[in-house]
Amino acid sequence: MTPGAREWQLVLPLALFFAVFVFAPLALLGVVSFYDDAAITTPGVAQYVKFLTDRFNMAVLGQTLWLGLLATAGALVIGYPLAYIYMVAPVGVQRVLMLVIVLPLLTSAVVRTFAWVVILGRQGIVNSVLAAIGLIDAPVRLLYTPSAVVVALAQIQLPLMVLPVITALGNIDPNLRHASHALGAGRWRTFIEVTLPLSAPGLLAGCLLVYAGSVSAFVTQTLVGGGQLMLMPQYMYQQAIQANNYPFAAAVAMILLAAVLAIVIVVNIVSRRAETLVHG
């Protein structure tokens, strides 16, 4: 046996893991979604028809994707400047910044979500401060609002935006900036015409990660949204666990998967074009 023929066997453990714990459940989910009744006896497409023809269901899907978009935009608005500051900071400051950026990844999403609950609650930090400086008389409702979910998701997913952008910015030859300045372009024009387009691959990768993470963030959506907000992950949970309608829950899952996949594919095509433009 040649070494080349043996080497492929090294992927077996991982392939097996994926097969058993990712693809098999997914396939099972797919199969279950194609049953018309909750008892899983009659095969059919009734669940999809039900979902796609119902206004409420479509609204849940729309709201979920929209929320993901807002959270991504939020992470972008905070994350890009943060990545930029990191790149221009002196080495000492960079170390501290990197710790701050990566730290959230070291704590669980549940912990970070509870932190937001504490911050935004009726007796939370924001309300206490506003009351203390006399801006409000009664606590404002911050928690359990869509905006709260967007803000919390943007913060929780932030590292996934910042890290790819830092990598992309670091790959830009500093002489390109110098050349731009030497040709008479100011900082702003240099940023818009050189730095921003050349960091596009990292920016798109970051958006993709944050988006995919945000639309499926069951814990954050549920705890910060407080069940007031019907979103796809919670809808699935409700249909499967509370209504015991597994086929419908499976169909909801498949539809969310398809919707996110479609977006991922589109962004990937765009980012590949950006990539070839930047790196050849």
Place this chain on the structure above:
Amino acid sequence: MTTRGVALALDGITHRFGHTVAVDGVSLRVEPGEIVALLGPSGCGKTTLLRIVAGLLRQSGGHVAVGGGIVDALPPNERGAGIVFQNYALFPHMTVEANVGYGLRARGTPRKDIAETVRRMLALVRMDGFARRLPRQLSGGQQQRVALARTLAVSPRVLLLDEPFGALDKNLRLDMQIEVKRLQRELDITTIMVTHDQEEALSLADRVAVMSHGRVEQFARPDEIYDRPASLFVATFVGTASLLRGTLAEGVTLECAAGRLPLGSVGAPSARAVVLAVRPEHLRFVDPASAGLDAKIELVLPLGPLVVYDVVLSDGTTLKVTTSRGAGVTPHAPGDAVRVALVPGAPASVFAE
């Protein structure tokens, strides 16, 4: 288009990075339309000096004057300095056309004029027909032409080239050297070029500033640099030189461990302990009756029209001697005993130890 050359003056330029002095009190006067090479080993401060002239780096001390006016406080484009980077730094996501027009767009030049200038610049560097290409679709030489066009498009008063030919392979290098010289002459633009390649500096530049440890060791015409190096560093860094240590007797004879070597006329040092730096072609073999140093041929390297000999003196010092390989002359063979002397009239560079 003609940009009349302007004079460039560097006055006591000093630059420190933390505690290291990168450039140490450099003063140079570059004539209008002149091409000057900053030559030196890496780390000698030549690139730092170029960046200071370009306005990309603010010097710790001293002044830069372009066309008589001090430009220390001005950003690169306002001081009229155009720089071409070593790796060309073309914007990879822009077409050739967009690259060349970049500086004009940044200045708010009307569109029609930009298109016209871009066309003219691409014609100037013989890159018409490549306007719509992306930099990665071009060869190294083509990229350099585009980089030159991009810099020249904003009509700089001074052209700065950072290791312009370093990234090109040997054949292309000569073509581009000729090209740059042609453009420089055509536009009559004052040019400073940084290089560590002495052949490049000596062949392209009107004058060469040899730098070492942040200082200018010598600033002179290439032939002077070669024939009359001002310091031992210049003598050994530029061209090939053999070194002979000894003492000066009566100012005209070098007494060294291997014997006595008449030098003709020596100007400078009155010091007794000296080093003679001598070019291989300034040495010759003489008949045993004449004054000179006894040596033995160690190696013979026939190089086309020349023969290079490695000879060893009685004290073990080696010298390089070049002779032309005339018709009917049998070259010496390794092991031959010879007598070495200076070619009459050859410049002898003697430095105090």
